[in-house]
Amino acid sequence: MPASDHLAPGAPTPDQQPAASGVHAALLELRARAEKRRHLVTQATESYTPEEVRRLVQELQVHQIELEMQYEELLLAQGETQAARAQYVDLYDFAPVGYFSLSATGQIEQLNFCASKQLGTVRQRLVGRRFALFVAPAQRLEFGQFLARVLSSESTQSMELQMMRDDGTYFYGQLEGLRTDTSAGPQCRLAVLDATTRREAVTALAASETRFRKLFNESNDAVALLQGHLFVDCNDAALRLLGARHREQLVGKSAWSCAPERQPDGRRTIDLFRDSITEALRYGSKRCQALMRQASGEEIWLEASLTPIELGGDTPVVHIMWRDITAERDARQELQQGKEFIESLLDNSVDGIIAYDRTLRINTWNTEAARCFGVAAANALGRTLFEVLPYLEDKEAHELINRALAGERVDRLNQPFQDRPGNYDVHLVPLRPDDRAEPNGVLAIVRDVTERNRLAEEATRQRLRRQQAVLSAILTTQESERKRIAEALHNGLGQLLYAAKLSLERTGQTTRTHGPLKLLDEAIRTTRTLSFELTPGVLEDFGLRTALETLAERLAPANLPVRLHLAGLDGERLSTAVEITVYRTVQELLNNVMKHAEATEVEVHVAREDGHLYVSVEDNGHGFDAATLATQPLTGIGLAGVRNRVALLGGQLSVNSRLGQGTIVSFELDV
Structure with missing residues (x-):
């Protein structure tokens, strides 16, 4: 969408208004001079003397020169006006700050390119929507008060709040609002700056100061x-x-x-x-x-x-x-006596062996430790542990080392290597001169478990593949059984009911059997509905778009308006597995909304774009606590079946719901 599309037709910008007024005045003056010149030209010259005619010709020439100069000035003013307009468009539409024009009710009337990027969607979908929909629900009241302050004040109003993009992700925005009066009424000019980085920096700084003070005192x-x-x-x-x-x-x-x-x-x-x-x-x-x-x-x-x-x-x-380090200085002398013998033994160990004293100064670093951490023994011995491996230093590491120095054996498993792929287990063993003495150092035993983890991951992948194969077979069997039952209902029970109806009608007993005929009609409709829900032939014959539209029409008698937003489904059809999964998922979610949500409207979004299929079902029902899904087993098979279907195609179901604020269930598939 071009930047100029945001400007109202015929409405000059603030930079253009003075230039436009000057051009208009120049046009009026130029027209007046042209009229005067035309009057002089059309006058009869028979009554004039040669001297008067000569003066008239000179005056016409002067007027002609003046008109040419006025025309040149007009062209110059026009160029300046066009330059001012281009400059305005560049400053507004391509500014690094989001600009919005809001009506008195908070609807978005105009916005620039940066603003559409901040809200995560194209401008055509944003114009006309309420700005408050992109504010975190907990702060929408604060935004309403902010908008009221802007519209009732002549000065700039500022606030910071949490905003929500179109995809549901959040960011912090710094809002600067100013009232402006237009022919349509008061309007809010709003500038939005993404303050997420600044807020995170301030929060991190405060947390860092608190941690430092706690670390210092305790x-x-x-x-x-x-x-x-x-x-x-x-x-x-x-x-x-x-x-x-x-x-x-x-x-x-x-x-x-x-x-x-x-x-x-x-x-x-x-x-x-x-x-x-x-x-x-x-x-x-x-x-x-x-x-x-x-x-x-x-x-x-x-x-x-x-x-x-x-x-x-x-x-x-x-x-x-x-x-x-008083005790360590004495202990260091004792450890030095057997150092060479111990090093010869440790260098042949299959495990990395690292020993350090109470000051964390390393005095043992064998060949396997050098291989694991990529540091030669010559560069490690005599230095502290965190000097050699600075990326290990954190509060948890200090706590584990202190526990080991206090005499406790500590295990830390499955730690990632820093400079190469793989993982290792480390066991911290206190070093004591005898059983009753205080540890004078720690022995760290490092074992490379990369190969062990690889074998475990391979076993896990094989188990998951088997599970997926079983699940795929179950779902395929379900669809086949649905199709068989649907055909039996349609071709068997449905035909028998229809034949019974025709038999009653032909007997001429319509009046006496009006009740049975009505019941037979209802049974036939119910049979057809069950047959359609079990296996909708329209999905196989006409594709996903038509099937979803038909599904929405069938829900109309249930007083639940379903708004479909379908995009990218008119070209090449999706695979059968994807179409069935999307259709069954939407069908199950709509059934859940009708049974449990007490909603008044539902929106279904299905969009295919750049090899991805985005599906979401949103209702305005009473909602539920989505956190319980992660801690409690699912009741029933509806949502569990939906999640299994989506997972089978490599997607992940996302459930976003709040009490009293509706529910959004969405997933994404690679197609």
């Missing part, structure tokens, strides 16, 4: 915030680690206030802290170890991870995470 790891060289905040774990009772014992103090003046290697502690902070600010993070002193005077070894988290301003904030 983390089992000691965390402190350093601004400049002073502590500005810390969590309870940091206080426990340093043996402090109150935050005032740490907050406001220098970073080296809880450490001896010099480290065991002779380096000044103040130099160690300053250099570490400088490197963290320069490179984004810094990990170091230092000998610290608790409030009781006991010395402990801590590993600190320094990460700048706020670089703005003159004094950036640095996030410090402390880990007590």
Whole structure:
């Protein structure tokens, strides 16, 4: 549809009105000069002297020049008007923002190309429809109040609400409305901007801040915030680690206030802290170890991870995470004694073996682990687990590792590989020097289960194929049996009833048997209806469109108007299986509406487009809670049979219903 189709015929745009007025005035002036020139030309010259005639000719020449200049100005104004119109069309129809013109009742009178894309359908289907139909049902009242504010105010009104596309998907829209008065009455000019990304970003930011605060306060790891060289905040774990009772014992103090003046290697502690902070600010993070002193005077070894988290301003904030590595330093020496022997054994294992200490620093990484994760042992040993495999770090992973470090055996099954297809099982086994000691590390046993999963999936696919074959045979048998019963009703019982009627009529006992004849007519009609419902010959003879139209006509006596929207069904016919499935599905859904929905109208959409067939049945009945379909077994065989038919052709039935708001049942098939 061209962009210019949205403009009212003969109605100049705001940019065109001044130009149009100027052109009109120029035309009037040009006509007046032409009339004056015609008057001069038609005058008789016999009564004029040669001098007067010469002046008249000069005046005519001047008028001719003026007319030519006026004509050129007129052409220039016309060009400017056309350029202004093209610019308006480009600014309106191809703007990256959706523009709507709504009537006082909220009907869409005009919209641009972006607006039709936002609502997910072509403009021809949107003009004349109520805008509120594309607003989430829960916010339609708010939109009505917004429209009332726009129409009663001279200023721009704004709001954000959840909108619904034509296919039922949702997005968030930022609405800007302004009232304008037209000859037909007040109108709402509405601009709609898709604010889904912005809303998701704001929600994610708030959730991230909440998670960070919860992680900071409730983390089992000691965390402190350093601004400049002073502590500005810390969590309870940091206080426990340093043996402090109150935050005032740490907050406001220098970073080296809880450490001896010099480290065991002779380096000044103040130099160690300053250099570490400088490197963290320069490179984004810094990990170091230092000998610290608790409030009781006991010395402990801590590993600190320094990460700048706020670089703005003159004094950036640095996030410090402390880990007590005193026990790990001692345990590392013991583990080193048997390291070579253990590595020779582990490298011959069919499972990937990874061992790390309480600081998550890896000290064992065998050949199978290198194959599984694509990281050589030389690049993994001595680094922490999340440095080697950063994509594994999340809250759940920390929880599992803490459970393993606490002495619990943890299993995590069927995890996907990051850099190659396949899955693996991992078993976290606490490493203890003896049965009663606290674990000083974790042994991770990784087993590649890709081949096992492939065999299981193949077995599942074979089982599904067998199930589909059985279901197909059942449905085919059902259709054959329906056809046999229908033929028996039509050719057997129907003919007998009709013969009985003719026999009664020929006996001349019409008056006395008027009641029986009426009953026979009703029985014949019922027999024909049952025969049609069992196997509609019109579907086989004339195709899906005619069969659906006939089905809708047969429902007319039931006082249930059925509106059919059929598209793309007039060309090449669909396969027999698809036509039967669509017909039986629509038939079953319409029967359900008549029996249970208490609806006053039903809309059936069947559209074939680009190799896909879209089918939906929508009613305005009392609806039901669709969530119960996923948690409770289906009662009856209607909806279950429909779902099986659709699944047999590779589709998936979608049921969307709300109490008091009707039901939409839809599916899509590849044809």
